[in-house]
Amino acid sequence: MTDDLKLPTEISGNGQELWDWAARVSQATQRAQRCRELRGSIANLRSQCGSCKLWMTTRCPRETLSPTGRKLGPSMSDTKCSKFDMKAVYVKLADEQTAELEELAKR
8 A cells, every 4th residue: 555545644623634535545446447447448459359350241250151051150259369350440449548557557
């Protein structure tokens, strides 16, 4: 625990130190939650079939037809395959989220 998040040792009559401490703890908790959300989102973007250029196309190996003629999809939340090629919009989003995560980690 950083010194900033330690409970104040001296408290005035109006208790303002406690309110300030609670606000700091709340901000730290919110920052930690946002970091967890960003890590999960980045991992999903970089590893799930739905971010691929081939997703929902006839070239997607997971959306093709089986030998019996039956469609094998949908593959939205499947893990990426060997043909995974991330869409540019998701590359940009992952980069933006990585930058935000790095910024939050500095605080």
